[in-house]
Amino acid sequence: MDLTRLRLLVELERLGTMAAVAETTGMGTSAVSKHFAVLEREAGTQLLVPDGRRVRLTPAGHRLARHAVDILARADTARAELAGEGAPVGQVDLVSFISVAGPIVLPAVRRLQSDHPGIDVRLIEHEPDEALELLQSGTVDLGLVYDYSLVPRRFPGTLTLRPIGTEPLLLSQPSGGAATSRIMTRRRLSGAAESSWIANSRGSDEDELVRRMCAGAGFAPRIRHRIDNLEVVEQLVAAGMGVGVMPKLAAAARRGVVHSPLGDLGGTRRISLASSTGGWSWRPITLLARYLWEQARGVLDDTAPTPPVSGGAEVAGDPEPPPG
Structure with a gap:
């Protein structure tokens, strides 16, 4: 009517x-x-x-x-x-991958809900493939997704991405022998030609990343183990059962494991916020996106210089940068 x-x-x-x-x-x-x-x-x-x-x-x-x-x-x-009048109110369903949950998502959501209690954030954990399906179907409102600089992902045209930063990639390898925490070179990477490699169970972008990286060092990797839990990957490495690529945010000091920065050999993992093109006009989404961006500035490299809001416009009630 x-x-x-x-x-x-x-x-x-x-x-x-x-x-x-x-x-x-x-x-x-x-x-x-x-x-x-x-x-x-x-x-x-x-x-x-x-x-x-x-x-x-x-x-x-x-x-x-x-x-x-x-x-x-x-x-x-x-x-x-x-129109941005009055206190922002609404539920935002946020899908995110696990390694950014602790350093970025949880601190940002806590600050947002303290400053704007009318915004209710529901968290869902998924890797980018599943996250993009949920975003396209309208099941979730906002997503944190990633791709690799060596293996660029083609994102759906129905979504609009706002890059927020990058993180370096490391080679997780058993300690001892020639393993060192110095930046990896092609010659030293070629020493892993006979190693068992660990990749995730999805066998998509990460497989292609490992293949391209190893091809640059003159060999084809032997992917033997497929593990999604990065903590378990590190346990396998510590046990001498293989080597694997590890994003910096997921790498923790562990006895028996050495993390070697891959540098240009592995490129970076590029992290972005994604939403439907129309979703960026809704104030609770733009506020949550800005809080995530603010938190990412102290965690990621190459962070975007401006907040991820529609048209670059400022949002009423913008947060102050996080302390420290």
Whole structure:
């Protein structure tokens, strides 16, 4: 039903006559009458009956008018919210991969909910392939996703990405022998030609990354283990069962493991925020995105110089940079 017609109905119940409604709204009486005729067709029931030279609302008309008050109030609230007026309110479903949860997502969400308690954030963990499916289906509102500089990902055209930073990649290898924490060279990487390699179970971008990286050192890797949990990957490395590529955020000091920066041999992991193109206009999403960006500035490399908001515009209620 058209909001203008509902508003006319509310005014008729308040003022009592068509002439008064016409005067208040600036419409002609005949125009107001035509609007009511259309509204009756939309409602599928009679809303007005003649009462001498006037009209009066039927019981159905009074009931619809009461509903209209609530509908119009909700519409006005939604319009104000989208226009950035008043406190931001709403639930944002955020999908993220595990290694950014601790250093970026949780601190950002805590700060956001302290500053804007009307925003409720629901967290879901998935790798980029699954995250992108959820974003495209509309199941979630905002996602943290990544790709590799050596293996660029083609993202769906229905989504808009806002890059927020990068992180270096390391080679996780058993300590001892020639393993060292110095930056990796092709000659030293070629020493892993006979090693068992560890990759994830999805066998997609990470496999291609390992193959391209090792090809530059003159060999084809032997991927023997497929493990998704990065903590378990490190345990396998410590046990001498293989080597694997490890993003810096997931690498922790562990007895029996050496992390060698891969530098240009491995490139970087590029981290972005993704949402539907229209989603970036909703204030709770842009606020959450900005808090994530602020937190990422102290964690990632090559962070974006401006916050990830639609059109580069500032968002009311922007956070202060996190302490430290």
